Amino acid sequence: xxxxxxxxxxxxxxxxxxxxxxxxxxxxxxxxxxxxxxxxxxxxxxxxxxxxxxxxxxxxxxxxxxxxxxxxxxxxxxxxxxxxxxxxxxxxxxxxxxxxxxxxxxxxxxxxxxxxxxxxxxxxxxxxxxxxxxxxxxxxxxxxxxxxxxxxxxxxxxxxxxxxxxxxxxxxxxxxxxxxxxxxxxxxxxxxxxxxxxxxxxxxxxxxxxxxxxxxxxxxxxxxxxxxxxxxxxxxxxxxxxxxxxxxxxxxxxxxxxxxxxxxxxxxxxxxxxxxxxxxxxxxxxxxxxxxxxxxxxxxxxxxxxxxxxxxxxxxxxxxxxxxxxxxxxxxxxxxxxxxxxxxxxxxxxxxxxxxxxxxxxxxxxxxxxxxxxxxxxxxxxxxxxxxxxxxxxxxxxxxxxxxxxxxxxxxxxxxxxxxxxxxxxxxxxxxxxxxxxxxxxxxxxxxxxxxxxxxxxxxxxxxxxxxxx
Numbered sequence: 001x002x003x004x005x006x007x008x009x010x011x012x013x014x015x016x017x018x019x020x021x022x023x024x025x026x027x028x029x030x031x032x033x034x035x036x037x038x039x040x041x042x043x044x045x046x047x048x049x050x051x052x053x054x055x056x057x058x059x060x061x062x063x064x065x066x067x068x069x070x071x072x073x074x075x076x077x078x079x080x081x082x083x084x085x086x087x088x089x090x091x092x093x094x095x096x097x098x099x100x101x102x103x104x105x106x107x108x109x110x111x112x113x114x115x116x117x118x119x120x121x122x123x124x125x126x127x128x129x130x131x132x133x134x135x136x137x138x139x140x141x142x143x144x145x146x147x148x149x150x151x152x153x154x155x156x157x158x159x160x161x162x163x164x165x166x167x168x169x170x171x172x173x174x175x176x177x178x179x180x181x182x183x184x185x186x187x188x189x190x191x192x193x194x195x196x197x198x199x200x201x202x203x204x205x206x207x208x209x210x211x212x213x214x215x216x217x218x219x220x221x222x223x224x225x226x227x228x229x230x231x232x233x234x235x236x237x238x239x240x241x242x243x244x245x246x247x248x249x250x251x252x253x254x255x256x257x258x259x260x261x262x263x264x265x266x267x268x269x270x271x272x273x274x275x276x277x278x279x280x281x282x283x284x285x286x287x288x289x290x291x292x293x294x295x296x297x298x299x300x301x302x303x304x305x306x307x308x309x310x311x312x313x314x315x316x317x318x319x320x321x322x323x324x325x326x327x328x329x330x331x332x333x334x335x336x337x338x339x340x341x342x343x344x345x346x347x348x349x350x351x352x353x354x355x356x357x358x359x360x361x362x363x364x365x366x367x368x369x370x371x372x373x374x375x376x377x378x379x380x381x382x383x384x385x386x387x388x389x390x391x392x393x394x395x396x397x398x399x400x401x402x403x404x405x406x407x408x409x410x411x412x413x414x415x416x417x418x419x420x421x422x423x424x425x426x427x428x429x430x431x432x433x434x435x436x437x438x439x440x441x442x443x444x445x446x447x448x449x450x451x452x453x454x455x456x457x458x459x460x461x462x463x464x465x466x467x468x469x470x
Contacts, residue, residue, distance in 0.1 A: 001026040002200060005060050005104075007050065007095055008069030012157045013110060013191060015308035017067070018043055020192050025199075030059050033313035045311060050091050051324070051426055054386070056098040065199050066099050066107045068092070068137060081446060082326030082424075085129035090326060090422055092136040093415050100140035106205060107137050108198055110191075113148045113184070113210050115271035124267040134208070135416060143205035145198045147191075150212050150273050151222075153295040154188025155302045164300070167227045173236045176269075179219045180238055183273045184212030187295030197285050210279040213289045219269055222292075229296050319407065321434045323442070325425040327449040333460045334418040340456070341392040341412040344423075347455055348448070367398065377401045380410060390414040396428060401441065403429040423449060 002025050008014050009029035018027055018040070027043045035045040048059035050070065060066065072087040099107055111130040115123060123131070138144035151159045166173065194211055198204050217225075220236055227234040290298075329340070345366055349358045359376075360366040364384065367376030379398030386393050396408040408428035414421050425445075430437040 003028060003062055003064045004067060004199065005063035005065070006030060006067045006069065007048075008067075008071075009045075010310055011069050012154065013152065013188070013195075014067070014069050015156075015310060016154065016188055017192055017195060019308040021196060024196070028059075028063055031311075031313065033316065035311040036314045037312040039309050039311060050094060053094050053097055056094045057101050060095075060098040060102045060104065063099075063102060063104055066095070066104050066142070067195065067199075068095055068107055068109045068133075070095070081442065082324065083125075085125055085132065086326040086328050086422060088129050088133050089136060089328075089415050089420075090413065090424060092133040093413065096137050096140045096142070099142045104142045106143045106145060106200065108145045108147060108195060109134055109137050110195075111146055111148050112268070113150050113212065113273040113275065115273060116276060124271060126268045127271065132416060138206070139417065143202075145201075145204045145206075146208040147194060147198065148208055148210045148279070149186050149191060150183045151185040152188055152191055153185050153292070154191075154299050155307060157188065157299070160299055163223060163226055164230075167223055167230055167232055167234060171232075171234060173223065173234065174239045175220050175223070175236060177238050177240050179223075179269060181269055181272050182216050182218055183222075184214075184216055184275050185222065185292060185295070186212045187290040187298065189295070189298070190289050193287065194281070194285075197281075203282055203284075208279050209281055210275045211281065212275045213292060213295075215292060216274055217292065225292065226296060229293065229300060319404065319427070319429055321429065321437075322407075323425060323428040323430065325428070325442075325445060327423050327446075327453070329421045329423060329449075329453050330456050330460065331414060331418055331421045334414075335421075336389040336418075337392045337412045337414045337421060338387070338389060340421050341394075343459075344412070344452060347452060351448075351451060351455075365397070373400075375400055383409075390418070396425075401431055403431040 004025045005028040006014050006017065007030050009018060009027075010031055014029070018029060021027070022040050022043050029043055029045045030048045030050075031045055032048065032050070034047045038045060046059045049055040070088070070091055072084040072091065096107070111134050112127050114127060114131060121128070134144070134146045138146070151157075151163070153160050190211070190213075194209075198209070220238060223236050224234070227236070331340070345358055345360070348368065349356050355371050357369045357371075358366055359369065364382035365379060366382075367379040369375075370377050376399050378396070378401055380394035381397050383393045383395060391414070392412045394410045396402055396410060397405045402408070409426050411424050411426070412421055413424065430441060432441055
């Protein structure tokens, strides 16, 4: 049996893949929580913290192949200072490194169909993020097979659920003009067959594959046909004056979906997302796609919880009021992460003048002191055995702004072939009361990182990318 590790195993596609192929593959399913009761003993569940490279490396151990189904567009339950695209980039980099370390042969990634007429910088944030994740997963030694799809029609799919709720709750829908954009959806059963066909298929190594039913349709047409199959009489028409912002509001409100999920998806509707024949499946895999109506009937008539049951998970008490904070910094000069981290230690006291000083010791510990106070407000220790030229990691091990000294860490990480550096704080527990922290220290941190971002821009522009990097 091929050993296949699935990141995002508790999601829509992951659950259905496990249900359909648990007897064909030795599946290693990853979850943030520890499993309490597993309905399928043949499936191996492993607990993982995807934000940690060490945890991810351990979770991937022994796998021959990997399926990556992770995205970060759902609402967070903690303070997460950072956009979904920066979060996705960091998680994908962790997974790519873990697969590289464990000598995984192939990574299969489920992304989105890319608009043909647009440069990546002109795409919606959602599609641009999916493309960045694709590039990141393909940057290491494991071969990447990027499966690009539009809306996946199936029970419990997040995009399909939005369509279904809109049709169910709105007798009249005035749709923005760009709802006439064309797309090619695909049924969940066909997606599963294509993933199965792609696993270990060397003909698909290192290439993107765009998939979708042969029929091209508009989003408005999709809503109309969904209404017919649901037995709903709906008046759906296009208007030229609906703004993008207003569309996000009413779609989120009517579909009862979080803005973090709805907003990126709605922005993507402006693109024509049709399959590029040059990136299609090989002729050897000639099969007949389900029609839109067949996929829709299956999605409407079945209960995903009965079709693809999940294990029950153990409740684990977590430290309350923890913080993650991600900021993407420019790195047009492709400077190594250790240079950017060291320059930050020098820049911060200079930026604040006499208000803040920095003191570094021989054991790679640096403390930042507020004027007139002998105790550091924040203390960081470089972890040499987990750092390299592309990643610098510091434990947060002291300071009067810190509640726990054994929990959080700071890192500077180069991503996307060193085009950017992400600075990230993980599992930070502030000492200040939460309300005060949210309105003081959290806002100051964001402001400081924006100033450092501007500083890096100036460094690259001023020195023509010739700044010493030793």
